[in-house]
Amino acid sequence: MQSKQINAFCLPGGKVVFYTGIIPVCENDGGMATVMGHEIGHALARHGSQRMAQKKIVGIIQQSAAVSLSDMDPNQQRQVMAVLGIGAQFGILLPYSREHESEADHLGVLMMAVAGYDPRYSVTFWQRMAKATGGGKTPEFQSTHPSHETRVRQLEDWQEEALQIYKSSQHQQSSRPLPNR
Ligand SMILES: [Zn+2]
Incomplete structure (x- = not known):
């Protein structure tokens, strides 16, 4: 969708819509996979229907x-x-709750690993998001404030679990694994 907004959302039925504004922040397919995983995570957990x-x-x-x-x-x-x-x-878009955001991040990082994307890209993506949106208004990602630091910290906690899945994934994608930190 043409829009400067740095956002994305999942339609009922599972189609993920990216605003053009988020694409430069994604930077690579690992970043795209992070957004996809996150939005599909919301859909799988049926956050939309719970939201109200x-x-x-x-x-x-x-x-x-x-x-x-x-x-x-x-x-x-x-x-x-x-x-x-x-x-x-x-x-x-209505903001999701903090819990829903965390849940979507967790499901998302596991799904990207299953799909063969290095889950460490999720951390670098959210670090770029923090820079890109710092204080700005982005309806979904920003307004519920799991602060970017919290988000990145949680994602780091989930890396071990996700990396294990990634390593056994049969679907290695083109994103090169990030060098070890
Ligand atoms: Zn979300």
Whole structure:
């Protein structure tokens, strides 16, 4: 999707959409695999459907019937748009919780390893993300703040597990393994 935003998201059904803004940050196929893994991780864990409890959705719909969209604060507007399923179309995404972000990172790094990408690329990718987005506004990745440091630290904790998977993966990809740190 053409957009300067440094973001990506997963559509229901599993298609991962990259904003063009995130591609330079990816830098290599290991970076792309990190984003793919992360977004698919959200989808597999069904974070989308958990993000909003049924009750809350009903409440928002009732509210939106009574108040016009333009009278709502931006946060409410986003919720309504997300409920109506048009959020992604406008590049408006609801933030995931911190736990969901961590879970997606974990699933993501394991999946990239299975797919034959060196999981250490996930660490270097998020370090670049930290630089690229430092303080900026990127709806999904940034707003829920598992701080970039936390994210990188957790990913480092998962490296051993992921590297083992990577080494036994039958699908080695073109990304060259990173030199040992
Ligand atoms: Zn995420």
